Amino acid sequence: MIGRCRSVVLTGLTGHVVEVEAHVARGLPAFTIVGLPDASLAEAKDRVRAAVASSGVEWPRHRITVNLSPASLPKSGPGTDLAIAVAVLAAAGTVDALRARDLLLLGELGLDGRVRPVRGVLPAVAAAVAAGCTRVVVPAGNAAEATLVAGARVEGAVALATVLGSLGADAQAESLEEVPAPAVAATRSDPPDLAEVRGQPVARRALEVAAAGGHHLLMVGPPGAGKTMLAERLPGILPALGDEEAVRVTAVHSLAGAFDAAAGLIRRPPFEAPHHTASAAAIVGGGAGLARPGAVSLAHAGVLFLDEAPEFPSRVLDTLRQPLERGEIVLHRAHGATRYPARFQLVLAANPCPCGMFVGTGEGCTCTPLVRRRYLARLSGPLLDRVDIRVAVGAAARADEPGEGTEAVAARVAEARAAARARLAPEGWSVAAEASGPWLRRVTSRAACAGLWRAVDRGALTARGFDRSLRLAWTLCDLDGSGSPAVHHVAEALALRQGEGA
Numbered sequence: 001m002i003g004r005c006r007s008v009v010l011t012g013l014t015g016h017v018v019e020v021e022a023h024v025a026r027g028l029p030a031f032t033i034v035g036l037p038d039a040s041l042a043e044a045k046d047r048v049r050a051a052v053a054s055s056g057v058e059w060p061r062h063r064i065t066v067n068l069s070p071a072s073l074p075k076s077g078p079g080t081d082l083a084i085a086v087a088v089l090a091a092a093g094t095v096d097a098l099r100a101r102d103l104l105l106l107g108e109l110g111l112d113g114r115v116r117p118v119r120g121v122l123p124a125v126a127a128a129v130a131a132g133c134t135r136v137v138v139p140a141g142n143a144a145e146a147t148l149v150a151g152a153r154v155e156g157a158v159a160l161a162t163v164l165g166s167l168g169a170d171a172q173a174e175s176l177e178e179v180p181a182p183a184v185a186a187t188r189s190d191p192p193d194l195a196e197v198r199g200q201p202v203a204r205r206a207l208e209v210a211a212a213g214g215h216h217l218l219m220v221g222p223p224g225a226g227k228t229m230l231a232e233r234l235p236g237i238l239p240a241l242g243d244e245e246a247v248r249v250t251a252v253h254s255l256a257g258a259f260d261a262a263a264g265l266i267r268r269p270p271f272e273a274p275h276h277t278a279s280a281a282a283i284v285g286g287g288a289g290l291a292r293p294g295a296v297s298l299a300h301a302g303v304l305f306l307d308e309a310p311e312f313p314s315r316v317l318d319t320l321r322q323p324l325e326r327g328e329i330v331l332h333r334a335h336g337a338t339r340y341p342a343r344f345q346l347v348l349a350a351n352p353c354p355c356g357m358f359v360g361t362g363e364g365c366t367c368t369p370l371v372r373r374r375y376l377a378r379l380s381g382p383l384l385d386r387v388d389i390r391v392a393v394g395a396a397a398r399a400d401e402p403g404e405g406t407e408a409v410a411a412r413v414a415e416a417r418a419a420a421r422a423r424l425a426p427e428g429w430s431v432a433a434e435a436s437g438p439w440l441r442r443v444t445s446r447a448a449c450a451g452l453w454r455a456v457d458r459g460a461l462t463a464r465g466f467d468r469s470l471r472l473a474w475t476l477c478d479l480d481g482s483g484s485p486a487v488h489h490v491a492e493a494l495a496l497r498q499g500e501g502a
């Protein structure tokens, strides 16, 4: 006899509906799973058998073959346990095979018969619904997450026995407790308010310009100047995520197991701040088995903040080039490549020197000039080439008044972004930071460009720096509602790149 049901496997964020087919034949008792199973699928055999026994259902003493198709698809992780159990028992005639065929099941089985939560339920259920499978059974601990997918009819399963019972089996549905989804370290809250940043007019302006034009930002200043405080407030002045982006961002966080489903879809641009001692896998993604998304992907559509950026290993900084260029990261695995989105706004913070005291006259700094030069030079090259804004952040004065709040700044950013979008959309761009150099030079007036050419002639600006300043000038003009950059916009753009060459 043959039993069938469906499940989903993920490669990266992409869910594929798989047909789980079980065949029970006469012969010596055996249990084989075919269809490119990896090591964790082999372990599934033991889990499935134990869970069925714990549910008070007899395991068929026959030759059982389970096939997961399409066979060409690499399959990973324990998410297909529940489907395998149902397909086998449908083939054995223990459960109603016709009703099982309509089901799509996700979940790992515990040896005690409980259904354990799995990662990535949101993208998996989204793929199921897109393929027309709207009736989904998921672990009870993931039910809140699965219901975030529009169009899904979700059933949360605490134990295998309940699922089998609902399909007509005579299973012992003992009162087992639900296995909760893993606790999330950080609960979601609104980003902190910009009003809490006192003084710092230059840095505040830089943050607003960065938000309006999608520009990457470097802040250099002594410890305690408030660089982290400023960076943490960038997501608050960025526009909220649209529906499609919110699902995508939530899916990445679901896959990383770092998401609180009770709070709904992630609507704020995320903020990720990996420490410089974090492993390369934690930052770019990877790890054994299922390749997990790293900080660059968790920061997708939001902000990646590297505090003390020169302290990061250069090989980690180098890996940021791919996502900065392509907006995604490709992780190469034994079974092929896994892609994750990784289009983030980069904010780098650095002390002016290793001891952090080289400010103003440099009094109190114990670093030699050579050590100082080498310190910031660790950031130079292709990475810094992509950072449009470089500002010095001085120590904050205590007497400074509280600044303007997040709401007012976010409103200006939204207006500037709308103006930029209207101009750039025909070219396929949405923010100034994406615009190409040749196009910008074509559409900018000769008078506005003249100031930049003079800076190039003086040797104060490189050709790349020219284009980057031009992008900034357009964002500045969007912020004050002008139609095209004037000379004073260009002058301010140059000031926002004062780190040039330093």
Ligand SMILES: [Zn+2]
Pocket: 353, 354, 355, 356, 357, 358, 365, 366, 367
């Ligand atoms: Zn120093």
